[in-house]
Amino acid sequence: MRLAGWLGGLALLCAGAMFAGLAGAIDASPPLPDPQLQHRYYELTHELRCMQCQSEALADSSVSLAADLRLQVRELLLAGQSDDQIRDHMVARYGEFILFRPRMTWRNAWLWAAPVLLMGVGLVVGWRVVRGRARLTDSDESGANGEGLDP
Amino acid sequence: MNRFVLPLAAFALLLVVLLVGLKRAPEKNNLPSPLIGKSAPQFTLPNLFDNTRPLSSEALKGHWSLVNVWGTWCVECRAEHAALLQIKQQARVPIIGIDWKDQDEDALAWLAQLGNPYERVGTDHDGRVAIDWGVYGAPESFLISPAGTVVYKHIGAMTPQVWERDFLPRISATLGRPESPATPASAPVGTGSGA
Numbered sequence: 001m002r003l004a005g006w007l008g009g010l011a012l013l014c015a016g017a018m019f020a021g022l023a024g025a026i027d028a029s030p031p032l033p034d035p036q037l038q039h040r041y042y043e044l045t046h047e048l049r050c051m052q053c054q055s056e057a058l059a060d061s062s063v064s065l066a067a068d069l070r071l072q073v074r075e076l077l078l079a080g081q082s083d084d085q086i087r088d089h090m091v092a093r094y095g096e097f098i099l100f101r102p103r104m105t106w107r108n109a110w111l112w113a114a115p116v117l118l119m120g121v122g123l124v125v126g127w128r129v130v131r132g133r134a135r136l137t138d139s140d141e142s143g144a145n146g147e148g149l150d151p
Numbered sequence: 152m153n154r155f156v157l158p159l160a161a162f163a164l165l166l167v168v169l170l171v172g173l174k175r176a177p178e179k180n181n182l183p184s185p186l187i188g189k190s191a192p193q194f195t196l197p198n199l200f201d202n203t204r205p206l207s208s209e210a211l212k213g214h215w216s217l218v219n220v221w222g223t224w225c226v227e228c229r230a231e232h233a234a235l236l237q238i239k240q241q242a243r244v245p246i247i248g249i250d251w252k253d254q255d256e257d258a259l260a261w262l263a264q265l266g267n268p269y270e271r272v273g274t275d276h277d278g279r280v281a282i283d284w285g286v287y288g289a290p291e292s293f294l295i296s297p298a299g300t301v302v303y304k305h306i307g308a309m310t311p312q313v314w315e316r317d318f319l320p321r322i323s324a325t326l327g328r329p330e331s332p333a334t335p336a337s338a339p340v341g342t343g344s345g346a
Contacts, residue, residue: 051182051287064252065287068278093285095185 026062027070037077044073044083048090049098057100184285186301191218191293192283196273199250199258206273210247211295215322218293219269219309220249220281223257225289231308235268238314244322248272251281251289294318 027045032038042059048069050061058066058073069090076086090098096105104112186192195207211218219235221228239246248269250258255274262269275281284293294303302321305313 065278065282068282072279072282092185093282094287095182095285097182 027059029070029074032074032077040083041074041077044077044086045070047100048073048087049100051094051098054097181306182287184301184304186285186293187304189301190299191295191301192280194273194280194283196249196275196280199248199255199272199274206247206271208299210271212297212299214297215244216295217244217246217318218249218284218295219246220251220284220286220289220291220293222251222253222289223261224253225251227308228290229265231290231310232265232268234309234311234314236266237311238309239268245270249280249284250274251286252276252278292318294321 032041045059046057048058050056050058050063050066050069052063052065053061056066058070072089073086076089081089087099096102102108191208191211193208195205198204198206210216217238221231235246238244246269248271250272252275258272258274262272273280284291288306290308292305292309293301296302303317305317
């Protein structure tokens with residue numbers, strides 16, 4: 001019983017150590033001098049896509065292109081560029097696809113509008129169905145009342 | 152009867168949307184380059200063959216050229232090499248190589264072994280130029296117009312089929328008839344301005 005507990009703890013420790021190693025291995029670059037810059041670096045490298053391994057962010061990818069792009073983000077930050085300027089820099093080279101959060105443009109506006117439009121359609125349809133049912137029960141009741149009163 | 156029309160229409164519409172999506176699924180990985188229609192990114196790179204004469208984007212001006220991004224570490228590049236040699240043989244368009252994140256010795260050995268389809272090769276050791284060109288997976292091939300505009304981009308191995316289907320028509324549309332090499336006055340596409 002005791003042994004099992006010990007072993008369990010040991011296994012947990014090992015697992016923790018393993019994942020800590022993994023987490024550190026990918027982006028091994030030293031933190032930026034200014035904590036605020038470091039925060040922006042963190043945010044940007046998590047919202048830019050690794051183009052080679054398309055479902056990973058730059059920060060999570062071990063591909064060498066991702067490392068090159070992280071380096072470029074870092075340099076642009078140090079050069080005093082704003083987040084939007086850095087995003088533009090990447091989009092100019094790799095296209096909108098590099099942004100995990102696509103921006104709204106006229107080409108994809110319909111996509112952004114779709115939920116609202118569908119919601120509107122749903123509301124209209126729902127409203128009409130409910131109104132239809134209400135009229136049905138109304139007429140039923142008046143009919144029943146009428147029959148009840150008649151004799 | 153009437154109450155089925157709308158749901159059926161909606162279903163048909165959904166079917167069309169999904170079918171189009173399914174049909175176009177293989178293109179999913181060929182991301183359109185934002186560089187198409189813009190002028191080719193400026194660069195200056197060390198020349199693989201001649202240290203004293205760097206390769207700059209000026210070398211792309213004045214004639215059609217094929218810019219090919221490759222590396223000796225890239226398996227697909229080996230696969231496309233024969234196609235590049237063949238394109239060079241047709242000698243219509245000079246091929247400019249960008250050797251991406253590679254060792255010079257490896258690149259020279261590779262070209263010595265497999266043959267050299269390139270008119271010039273720039274060595275992009277740290278990968279900065281490749282990033283400016285929006286390269287994310289070698290091999291990639293760009294068609295550059297005489298004005299220095301990026302006209303077309305192919306991602307993946309070049310093949311004779313791709314060359315004839317996607318590249319040649321774009322060149323011949325402006326060159327007139329490329330099939331008549333008997334007019335020496337307008338012939339030299341490649342070696343126009345040896346900057």
